[in-house]
Amino acid sequence: MADLPGIVITGASGRMGRMLIQTVQASDRARIAGAVERTGHDWIGQDLGVAMGGAALGVTVTDDAGAAFSGAQAVIDFTSPTATVGFAASAGKAGICHVIGTTGLSAADIAQIDAASASCVVVRAGNMSLGVNLLVQLTKQVAAALDADYDIEVIESHHRHKVDAPSGTALMLGQAAADGRGVDLDAASDRGRDGITGARKRGDIGFAAIRGGDVIGEHDVIFAADGERIVLRHLASDRAVFARGALKAALWGQGRTPGHYDMLDVLGLK
Structure with a gap:
């Protein structure tokens, strides 16, 4: 086991953290x-396996990312923007692969992650699943094939x-549609409709978000014209698809030239 790539999981107690731990534990490749975990969390100082309600794993949960990263080859990070930026700096210092599934990152956050990628491999994606990344490619291709007579709407559903x-x-998906159309997403985005908004602007890329229950992740890209609609859809029913993709990214990153990559690089879709 000692010769297998060692992977650190941040946010270990969360839904994705637990799933990532189980996925790595079940793998024969890592x-x-x-x-x-964050400072003050109940798990700090405990054996990870015991904290999860099982047998001891010989790994102590810590709030010292630098110390944890120093003996590892990769870190998988599905936390928060502020935490991820800090982890990026620590991963850069340690020179280990940083796999980022954190969402909600600002342009300033991404700039700091870019800076860290000068000294380590960063694989960052809004979604780590194979199916979603294929959907991204399909969205770009369909958007390139259809003109602005086809309105584009991106609809997503997640848990509460x-x-x-x-x-x-x-x-x-919105970025893929914009790239296919050859337009700037920020200029074309329509993210809020409430009240008397007026008619839909030709060429806009609309977004709608649904929140409720325990929905893991559902995404539709709709191309709607007079008389027809094309709907591209991905439904996730198990968080394990994201964990498996993240592990694949961590293994792919071993021995790569430092830089900022995404799952299309990992999957060879570029």
Whole structure:
């Protein structure tokens, strides 16, 4: 096991953190090398396996990311923008692969992650699943083939606990549509409709967000024209698809030239 790439999981106690730990533990290609939680969390100082309600794993949960990263080859990070920016700096210093599934990152956050990628491999994506990344490519191709007579709408649904909207995946899909059309997404986006908004502006890319229950992730890209609609859809029914994609990215990043990559690079779709 010692010769397998060691992976640190940040936000270890969260839904995705637990799923990532289980996915790495079940893999024969990687091992858990560390677990990080926020300062003051109940898990700090506990054995990770015991904290999760199982057998000891010999990994102590810590709030010291730098120490955890120093003995690892990769970190998988589905936390918050502020935490992720800090982890990026620590990963850059340690020279380990930083896989980022965190959404809601600002342009300033991404600039700091870019700076860290000068000294380590960063793989960042709004969604780590194979299916979603294929959907991104299809969206770009369909948008390139159809003119502005086809209105584009991106509709996403997630559980009640999700704190950002539109989702990172919805923004990936919107960006793909904008790239296919050859337009600037910021200029074309329509993210809020309430009250008397007037008619839809030709060429806009609309976004709608639904929040409720325990929905893991559902995304539709609709191309609507007079007389017909084309609907591209991805439904996620298990968070394991994101965890498996993130592990694939962490393994792919081993030995790569430092830089800022995404899942299309990992999947060879570029």
